[in-house]
Each structure stands twice: as structure tokens, then as C-alpha cells.
Amino acid sequence: MSFVLAVSFASMTEHLSFSLTHGLGLLQLERPKALNALSMEMVFGLRDQLLAWEQDEGVREYLMVGSLDKGLCAGGDVKALYAEAIAAPKGQTSPLTRDFFYYEYQLNALLSELSKPFSVLMNGVCMGGGMGLAINADQRIVSETTKIAMPETAIGFIPDVGATYFLSHLPSEAGTYMALTGARLSPADALAVGLATHYVPQDRLSDFVSVAQADGCKAGLERLSEPKEAAGDSGLADQMPLIQRCFSADRVSEIFDRLAQEGSEGAAIAEVMQTRSPSSMALSLALQRNAEGRSFKECLQLEFNVAQWLFDPKRNQPSDFFEGIRAVLVDKDHQPKWHPSKVDDVTPDQVAQALSFPADRIAFLA
Ligand code: QUE
DSSP, X not given: OOOOSOOSEEEEETTEEEEEETTXXXXXXXXXXXXXXXOHHHHHHHHHHHHHHHTOTTOOEEEEEOBTTTBSBXXXXXXXXHHHHHHSOTTOOOXXXXXXXXXXXXXXXXXHTOSSOEEEEOOBEEETHHHHHHTTOSEEEEOTXXXXXXXXXXXXXXXXXXXXXXXXXXXXXXXXXXXXXOOOBOHHHHHHHTSOOEXXXXXXXXXXXXXXXXXXXXXXXXXXXXXXXXXXXXXXHHHHHHHHHHXXXXXXXXXXXXXXXXXXXXXXXXXXXXXXXXXXXXXXXXXXXXXXXXXXXXXXXXXXXXXXXXXXXXXXXXXXXXXXXXXXXXXXXXXOOOSSOSGGGSOHHHHHHHHTOOOOOOOOOO
């Protein structure tokens, strides 16, 4: 993709490019072979460019884009974390298991406090860490290719990057459902629950970027967006009553009991949850319930506590996180061995310890 216009600034670092045209600061993720999976270097690159542009009066607004073909971002580069972790000496953790999340969450917080309008194209894959980049944009633009999810319980992790905040604010327990199951939302679903704000058809996205670069994102939306109805019907909206009934419970086992009362629709959801890490589900549910009254940054800190608890070598427990990455992304056998393997064996004491784990306080930038 190339944008040919009066470019007053352009730079490229590995897997990112930035340009400034007519006051629009364009931030582009360029790591298509890894679905724009976010490395620590990409986190630093985005941080430094945003901090510079925050101080630059020539920048009026921001637009973040990924690959117009493949999507915004598949999440954090968890394969790199896995590679570092298995290379570390026994009983030790690699620094990346702290640093990656620390700086990723710091970036998520910075994105929540930008002083200029911020738009993002959420076409294609927009999952996990990709949602952390997008969720605080003022204009969150989906197309018919959009696939949104917080899929971390499938790899033994927890919905992070502020999901404790933004999922807990969704209507009718939709966020609890997303957090525990990792359900994939369609563009219509995302618009229905408010995770997205605008719809621009896929074949107009490159025109949108061109118009935005010439006349700003507002003009781009005025000329090229369609009403939300153009995204079609939301399957999630239809399931909302069931989701509200089942996912309002405060224990995972109770959610399973309620799903069992709901016929085939409940059974299909329970079947997905049977494949997820029991610890991840228990921790995710606790995080969702602990979000009430907390700020976005407080939620990020809680997630950081839990993440660091998961990696704490002193627990002497095999990590569901590395087992999940192995099973889903490395060996791809899709047969993770979770510890514990049953939801009833995750104790309330463990969950409480995880949320109050004494991880470093994140020094937020803004
Ligand atoms: C759950 C996840 C992730 C996932 C798959 C899951 C995740 C993530 C990736 C991913 C995808 C493509 C890549 C890559 C990572 O997949 O967080 O490096 O090239 O980043 O089921 O949470």
C-alpha cells in the first residue's frame, strides 16, 4: 500500500511506518507475515512517535491502520515470549515476560489520554493486543472483514490490555461472555455492543485513508462510511438474553450450570469453554467482577498483577500460558494440558493471590 500525497514527514522502523500529511499523523503497523503481532520494539516505536506528535502543533489528529488486506493486529507477539521463556534457565523467567506487558500496558494507557482526535481502522483480525491499540480511539471503524475477539483464555492467559475495563462496561454481560469464551465478534456485533463506532466497506478503506490524509478522518467518514445497518444483523444481539442469564453468575462452575439449562445454544457455548484454561476463566471472571468503580489504568495494573503472578517461578506450577501457546501457536496440536484441569480445582485463594500479586507499579506516561 502506498499513500502518495504531500508528505511532510515519513519514517520507518522495523514493522512500523509513520507519516504526517496535512496534520494527519498516520501510524501504520507493517508486519503482515505475523498478522501485525505486536513486538516490544513496535510498542516502543508507537510510544515514541505518539509522544513526539503530542508535542507537535503541526499534528491535528491520529489515524492508526494495520494491513488493509489482513487486519489491524492479532495480538501481542506471544511466540517471542514463548521462545525466550523456553530458552531461560530452569526456575528463571525471561525479562520479556515482565517488560513486554509492562510497556504494552503503558502504551495502552497513553492511547487512552491522547490530546488529539484518534481514529483506527479495525478491519480484518483485531484481537487481543490489537483491541488494546484500538479501544480508546474516538472513531473505531470496522468493515465486513472485521473479526474482533479477546481470545486469551484459549492460550492460558487473561484478557488484558484494559479488557478488565472495556469488557466490563459492555451491556448484558456481553463482556464476561467475550472474556471467558474468546468469542469472535462480527462487525455488526461490534457496532451493536459499542466496541466499534463506524462502518466503512472493505473496498473503500484505501480511499478512506487517502481522503483522511487530504482532508481529515471526519471528511473520510462523511464521504465513505455507511449507516451501521449496512453491517447486517448481529448474532450476538440475538444471544444477549441467554448471555445475560448465564454470564451474570460469579463463579465459572455456576455459569456452566446455567448454560446446561439452556438447551443446544447453551451446550454449544459450554463446549467451547471446556477447551479453555480453567485458571484463565476463573481469573478473567474475577477481573471482570473487580472492575467496578475502577479506572482504565487501575484495570491495567490489576491485569499486570495477574500476568506477573502467572509467570512467577516461585509458584512451582506449570504455566498454562506457555502450554497454551505451545498447543495453539507452536505445535498446533490444539490439545493443551491445563493445570488445574477442572474449574472446581481453581481455588478462590489462588484467584485472590493473583489479583493482589505485588507486581511493579506501572509508571504511566500521561
Ligand atoms: C489466543 C491469543 C492469541 C492468538 C491465538 C489465540 C494471541 C496472539 C496470536 C498470534 C497470532 C499470529 C501470530 C502471532 C500471534 O494468536 O494473543 O505471533 O503471528 O498474539 O487463540 O491470545
